[in-house]
Amino acid sequence: MSKRYLTDQQKTRIAKQQSKHSDIDEQTKTGLVVARYGKHIDIEDIEQKLHRCYLRQNLGQVAVGDNVLWKPAENNASVVVAIEPRRTSLVRYNKFEGDKLIAANVDQLIIVVAPEPIRSINILDRYLMLAELQHITPIIIFNKIDLLDEATQPVFQNILNYYKTLNYLIINSSTTTHEGLNFLADRLIGKNSIVVGLSGVGKSALVKYFLPEHNIQVGDLSEKSGEGSHTTTRANLYHLPMGGNIIDCPGIRELSFGDLTPQQVVQGFKELRKFAADCQFRDCSHTHEPGCAVLKAIEAGSIDPNRLASFRSIIEQKD
Ligand code: GDP
Numbered sequence: 001m002s003k004r005y006l007t008d009q010q011k012t013r014i015a016k017q018q019s020k021h022s023d024i025d026e027q028t029k030t031g032l033v034v035a036r037y038g039k040h041i042d043i044e045d046i047e048q049k050l051h052r053c054y055l056r057q058n059l060g061q062v063a064v065g066d067n068v069l070w071k072p073a074e075n076n077a078s079v080v081v082a083i084e085p086r087r088t089s090l091v092r093y094n095k096f097e098g099d100k101l102i103a104a105n106v107d108q109l110i111i112v113v114a115p116e117p118i119r120s121i122n123i124l125d126r127y128l129m130l131a132e133l134q135h136i137t138p139i140i141i142f143n144k145i146d147l148l149d150e151a152t153q154p155v156f157q158n159i160l161n162y163y164k165t166l167n168y169l170i171i172n173s174s175t176t177t178h179e180g181l182n183f184l185a186d187r188l189i190g191k192n193s194i195v196v197g198l199s200g201v202g203k204s205a206l207v208k209y210f211l212p213e214h215n216i217q218v219g220d221l222s223e224k225s226g227e228g229s230h231t232t233t234r235a236n237l238y239h240l241p242m243g244g245n246i247i248d249c250p251g252i253r254e255l256s257f258g259d260l261t262p263q264q265v266v267q268g269f270k271e272l273r274k275f276a277a278d279c280q281f282r283d284c285s286h287t288h289e290p291g292c293a294v295l296k297a298i299e300a301g302s303i304d305p306n307r308l309a310s311f312r313s314i315i316e317q318k319d
């Protein structure tokens, strides 16, 4: 993305923010973090050349998608000296150690669900909540539509239609028939997207379709080399041929929201949060309280009860 080419003015601003005694000089270059390992990162420079870099201790968290300033050095000793302010930060919540940055500057959360495994649809609300709380635009991909027949098609459409009423974009797709994939490709142009969803929904098949040269393995999780040979990589950013980037990040696959309060969780549910503003108690958990506007809305049929069930399962930390 053109965003990674900083102007001199931007460099100066970042330098002022992050470095009291100037680390920034004419040696300093701009770069984009494209891979994150334990102790080092890979940075791509303006010519798309890769450089292994170490991180200064005082930098704070650095993730794939970050635009950085770095200083080249021999023998893989290049070092990152500053991080450009982020548009968005995708984090995993952790009350004790602090939130963990998974990826930076993510524009779109591509949430993949499928008729098989069906549990993927049960956890859709969790990913939507993550997108809402972190101000990242979600796109719902209903994949494997080639598996639907006359009996099952209306059942799934009925479930997903509710999400359309919430103004979420839903794309029906199949990596087998390629239906919907051109439409999705258009939405990926010029954006940083991250593909999430339960194992087996077809994430790797989708990414492989858009990045055929990247040798991405499709199939049973236990058989995937991704779980074995790449375990040292925390995340990667790949350029799409049509412009835009896909971030692949195993860390986002385990989601835990146990550390969030009900008041935070409710902000991740578009229609619940609208009604929650009118609850009698400010710390209403929307489970039993008198004067609960959410429960009233459920009774009136304005909210899908499944959404309240999802909300409750998150605050009760059930699966
Ligand atoms: P991931 O775990 O989410 O990355 O899922 P994979 O991409 O590995 O796909 C899991 C299984 O579903 C594989 O056997 C794929 O061949 C299959 N699959 C993926 N997309 C589709 C699809 O659109 N239709 C059908 N019928 N199978 C698919």
Ligand code: ZN
Pocket (backbone or CB within 6 Å): 276, 279, 280, 284, 285, 286, 287, 289, 291, 292, 293, 294, 295
């Ligand atoms: Zn309430």
